[in-house]
Amino acid sequence: MQCxxxxxxxxxxxxxxxxxxGQATLREIxxxxxxxxxxxxxxxxxxxxxDKPLLWIQDRVTQKEAGRxxxxxxxxxxxxxxxxxxxxxxxxxxxEEGLRCTTLAGxxxxxxxxxxxxxxxxxxxxALRAETHNVPAWLMRRGAHPNLSAARERWxxxxxxxxxxxxxxxxxxxAQWQADxxxxxxxxxGQWVVQHAPxxxxxxxxxxxxxxxAAQHATG
Amino acid sequence: MTHQDKxxxxxxxxxxxxxxxxxxxxxxxxxxxxxxxxLQAALAAEQTKPTASxxxxxxxxxxxxIGTPKAQxxxxxxxxxxxxxxxxxxxxxxxxxxxxxTPNKDPLAKRITSIHLPRFAMERWHRWATHxxxxxxxxxxxxxxxxxxxxxxxxATNRAAETEGVHTGARxxxxxxxxxxxxxxxxxxxxxxxxLEKLMLWARRWCPWTAIDGANGLILDTTGSxxxxxxxxxMLRDMEERLSHLGLSANLAVSxxxxxxxxxxxxGSVREVCTAxxxxxxxxxxxxxxxxxxxxxxxxxxxxxxxxxxxxAAVPRISLARRFSRAxxxxxxxxxxxxxxxxxxxxxSASDDPPRFAVQANLAEPIQDPTxxxxxxxxxxCAGLQHAGFGARRLxxxxxxxxxxxxxxxxxxxxxxxxxxxxLRLFDDKLDRINPGFGFDxxxxxxxxxxxxxDSQPTLDKTGGEEADLARLIDRLTxxxxxxxxxxPTPQESHIPERAExxxxxxxxxxxxxxxxxxRPLRLFDHPEEVRVLYAVPEGPPAQFIWRRVTRRVVxxxxxxxxxxxxxxxxxxxxxxxxxxxxxxxxxxxxxYRNGVLGDDRGxxxxxxxxxxFA
Numbered sequence: 001m002q003c004x005x006x007x008x009x010x011x012x013x014x015x016x017x018x019x020x021x022g023q024a025t026l027r028e029i030x031x032x033x034x035x036x037x038x039x040x041x042x043x044x045x046x047x048x049x050x051d052k053p054l055l056w057i058q059d060r061v062t063q064k065e066a067g068r069x070x071x072x073x074x075x076x077x078x079x080x081x082x083x084x085x086x087x088x089x090x091x092x093x094x095x096e097e098g099l100r101c102t103t104l105a106g107x108x109x110x111x112x113x114x115x116x117x118x119x120x121x122x123x124x125x126x127a128l129r130a131e132t133h134n135v136p137a138w139l140m141r142r143g144a145h146p147n148l149s150a151a152r153e154r155w156x157x158x159x160x161x162x163x164x165x166x167x168x169x170x171x172x173x174x175a176q177w178q179a180d181x182x183x184x185x186x187x188x189x190g191q192w193v194v195q196h197a198p199x200x201x202x203x204x205x206x207x208x209x210x211x212x213x214a215a216q217h218a219t220g
Numbered sequence: 221m222t223h224q225d226k227x228x229x230x231x232x233x234x235x236x237x238x239x240x241x242x243x244x245x246x247x248x249x250x251x252x253x254x255x256x257x258x259l260q261a262a263l264a265a266e267q268t269k270p271t272a273s274x275x276x277x278x279x280x281x282x283x284x285x286i287g288t289p290k291a292q293x294x295x296x297x298x299x300x301x302x303x304x305x306x307x308x309x310x311x312x313x314x315x316x317x318x319x320x321x322t323p324n325k326d327p328l329a330k331r332i333t334s335i336h337l338p339r340f341a342m343e344r345w346h347r348w349a350t351h352x353x354x355x356x357x358x359x360x361x362x363x364x365x366x367x368x369x370x371x372x373x374x375x376a377t378n379r380a381a382e383t384e385g386v387h388t389g390a391r392x393x394x395x396x397x398x399x400x401x402x403x404x405x406x407x408x409x410x411x412x413x414x415x416l417e418k419l420m421l422w423a424r425r426w427c428p429w430t431a432i433d434g435a436n437g438l439i440l441d442t443t444g445s446x447x448x449x450x451x452x453x454x455m456l457r458d459m460e461e462r463l464s465h466l467g468l469s470a471n472l473a474v475s476x477x478x479x480x481x482x483x484x485x486x487x488g489s490v491r492e493v494c495t496a497x498x499x500x501x502x503x504x505x506x507x508x509x510x511x512x513x514x515x516x517x518x519x520x521x522x523x524x525x526x527x528x529x530x531x532x533a534a535v536p537r538i539s540l541a542r543r544f545s546r547a548x549x550x551x552x553x554x555x556x557x558x559x560x561x562x563x564x565x566x567x568x569s570a571s572d573d574p575p576r577f578a579v580q581a582n583l584a585e586p587i588q589d590p591t592x593x594x595x596x597x598x599x600x601x602c603a604g605l606q607h608a609g610f611g612a613r614r615l616x617x618x619x620x621x622x623x624x625x626x627x628x629x630x631x632x633x634x635x636x637x638x639x640x641x642x643x644l645r646l647f648d649d650k651l652d653r654i655n656p657g658f659g660f661d662x663x664x665x666x667x668x669x670x671x672x673x674x675d676s677q678p679t680l681d682k683t684g685g686e687e688a689d690l691a692r693l694i695d696r697l698t699x700x701x702x703x704x705x706x707x708x709p710t711p712q713e714s715h716i717p718e719r720a721e722x723x724x725x726x727x728x729x730x731x732x733x734x735x736x737x738x739x740r741p742l743r744l745f746d747h748p749e750e751v752r753v754l755y756a757v758p759e760g761p762p763a764q765f766i767w768r769r770v771t772r773r774v775v776x777x778x779x780x781x782x783x784x785x786x787x788x789x790x791x792x793x794x795x796x797x798x799x800x801x802x803x804x805x806x807x808x809x810x811x812x813y814r815n816g817v818l819g820d821d822r823g824x825x826x827x828x829x830x831x832x833x834f835a
Contacts, residue, residue, distance in 0.1 A: 035768070035808055037742045041835030044742075053690065067743035070832060071709045071721040074742070081726050082707045083697060094697055101693040103686040159807035161775070171778035172803040175835045196835070 024136035026127035028151035031142050032158040038177040039157040043138040045196040052105035053079040055098040057091050061112040088115035099129040106136040113143050124150035154183040327562040328496035333440040334481035336471040340436040341376040341412050347467050364407035375407040425620045425662050428574030441568040456491040466624045479560030483510030504530030511556040578666035586622045586659025597665040598640040611636025611673030619660040627655045631699050635691035636673040646699040715783050741811045741832030748829035761800040772804040795822050809834035
């Protein structure tokens with residue numbers, strides 16, 4: 001049983017974005033594995049909902065393969081409006097419509113694979129609209145390749161072994177993820193080990209050697 | 221033989237009309253005096269000229285099937301001076317015998333229009349045959365048959381067959397003897413009924429309340445809607461013209477009651493308009509068959525010497541009541557008489573309520589695309605909603621096609637709304653789905669569901685519009701993707717994970733606050749997926765299992781959390797579930813459960829399922 005040690009706290013925190021603070025934009029998150037909750041949890045960790053609803057759009061394949069959001073497991077008080085569509089083009093259309101509505105806390109779209117409609121132009125439209133109306137947008141991709149895209153930040157997420165449970169050595173505790181920012185417009189790309197604490201939000205740590213080993217073990 | 225005393229619906233030659241500028245002799249003296257006074261008042265020359273020199277679009281052909289150019293609309297000449305194009309309004313104003321509306325609630329204040337389609341089945345068959353390219357010439361006798369107890373019987377005939385003596389209700393073999401070259405086809409009764417239903421909807425272009433009346437008739441409540449068509453005479457003329465474009469010959473009549481209109485359409489003169497004060501007089505010489513009675517009752521009344529409605533009305537009421545006390549409505553002459561005279565209410569029962577807010581656009585020519593007319597219609601509708609303090613929840617655009625069909629498109633809104641631009645946007649992609657056929661000449665836009673909506677004032681800091689903003693978003697998504705695609709999960713009181721949230725359409729639900737729960741996964745599968753256990757251990761989850769073709773070794777687990785079935789909802793024999801949080805060697809944190817426990821007498825060895833994914 002592998003139990004990684006506590007990572008050194010905040011050895012290299014996330015570099016500050018050069019854009020205006022709190023600028024909402026389009027972020028793209030690639031999930032390494034289909035049945036991985038890491039990408040979803042990472043996106044939800046970045047969300048500051050303030051009692052506003054979240055528009056969550058899934059295409060049919062994603063809903064079947066990766067499941068639909070479970071209300072009881074989402075952050076407390078988050079309301080979602082769920083849209084299930086058949087085609088990727090409808091996901092993009094619904095995201096554009098949602099980004100026009102400033103009442104939303106954010107728009108999350110999940111697209112399976114590499115549909116031809118999801119090109120540079122489509123992502124640029126989404127990014128510009130998100131920045132104009134200041135509504136954050138996440139595009140979650142599964143079974144996809146990081147092709148050309150105008151998303152301002154592009155992440156790749158994978159799960160790491162969880163920390164030990166403080167009261168039960170056999171049980172999974174605090175979840176950890178390997179986050180790889182491989183392309184970014186306003187900050188330096190890099191790799192982090194990320195935790196999400198409900199009180200403090202996302203915490204980015206410098207990856208330790210044990211994490212690296214675990215990540216390699218996970219992906220290899 | 222039925223319909224013996226009914227004249228065939230042949231166009232009357234005009235020359236028989238020419239000498240009849242004066243009313244027919246059967247009109248009573250006071251009516252005559254009234255008519256003369258009104259005619260003098262309202263430019264008698266203007267009135268008589270069109271009748272005298274009425275254009276005679278009198279073809280002997282009763283049919284003008286759809287698809288053929290409809291250059292010449294067809295009306296029959298009538299005895300009332302209504303014929304000219306623009307005489308509708310004048311005719312109604314001069315209307316001679318139209319009494320002023322009584323202020324109090326009068327049972328005879330309604331205006332009911334009856335449309336009788338005497339050859340509906342035959343003309344529909346002819347239309348179909350023309351469409352197939354197999355239409356018979358008019359002079360060949362043809363008939364439709366239905367299966368009777370002793371072989372097929374005649375259901376409908378064309379005019380050539382009728383002149384040969386073929387009549388409805390006779391056996392086909394007998395009629396073949398009478399007319400050897402009779403062409404017989406089987407009738408499509410269900411299709412006729414369906415076509416009549418569609419025609420009934422199409423007839424809502426004239427008034428909001430329409431209903432089917434028998435096998436070949438329609439009944440319309442045109443109270444207050446005749447002025448839109450330039451008076452009752454012009455409205456009847458318009459109806460006959462439009463029905464003739466469909467290839468249907470029709471007999472029409474307007475009167476204050478359903479029974480009287482029914483009788484006048486079938487036994488009266490052409491396009492007869494009967495008013496409340498002339499009703500008893502006009503009805504008195506109708507045959508008793510005009511009372512919508514069954515054949516047996518008509519025969520009984522004839523044997524009793526009661527040939528006309530007037531005879532029946534002269535009989536003391538108490539005698540009739542005693543004689544027919546147990547008879548049902550179709551056998552009861554007294555009740556039918558009361559219905560005809562307005563003493564017994566008989567409202568037109570339309571199948572659904574017409575919308576309270578509706579606007580329409582009458583077009584001069586049939587068109588294919590309603591898009592250019594919608595902005596004006598939306599503006600007009602929203603102005604009406606604004607005036608009444610309402611907002612639309614459901615909208616319907618209907619186009620009334622020139623071939624007698626109605627096609628419509630519905631949209632819905634999440635909140636009452638009367639913003640014309642927003643309502644117009646909801647129709648953006650939908651109008652492609654409307655089927656224009658050969659074109660339509662009437663568009664209606666109605667708010668089929670409307671709710672009260674007060675005026676709202678935005679706050680000074682421009683906040684407070686969030687809810688409306690969100691509702692508009694949901695409207696747009698729903699209009700394109702359908703109401704079932706947009707859902708809003710709300711928590712429910714249940715421990716079963718799939719029942720702990722209800723996914724209601726977002727368009728109808730209000731948001732509710734969530735309540736705290738046990739640790740629950742982030743994502744849930746629609747259907748739990750079964751796993752294949754490789755290495756089971758007596759306690760806890762399996763040490764190894766295969767799920768989605770990947771062998772997974774359990775590194776850590778927490779649990780179980782036992783969830784018992786809800787006996788008040790579940791089938792007997794439903795097993796309990798033991799849920800475990802499991803982390804495997806790929807660092808995936810899954811939510812697995814065992815369905816049942818060994819030895820619970822509810823089936824085989826318990827199986828394992830994956831139900832969700834943790835962060």
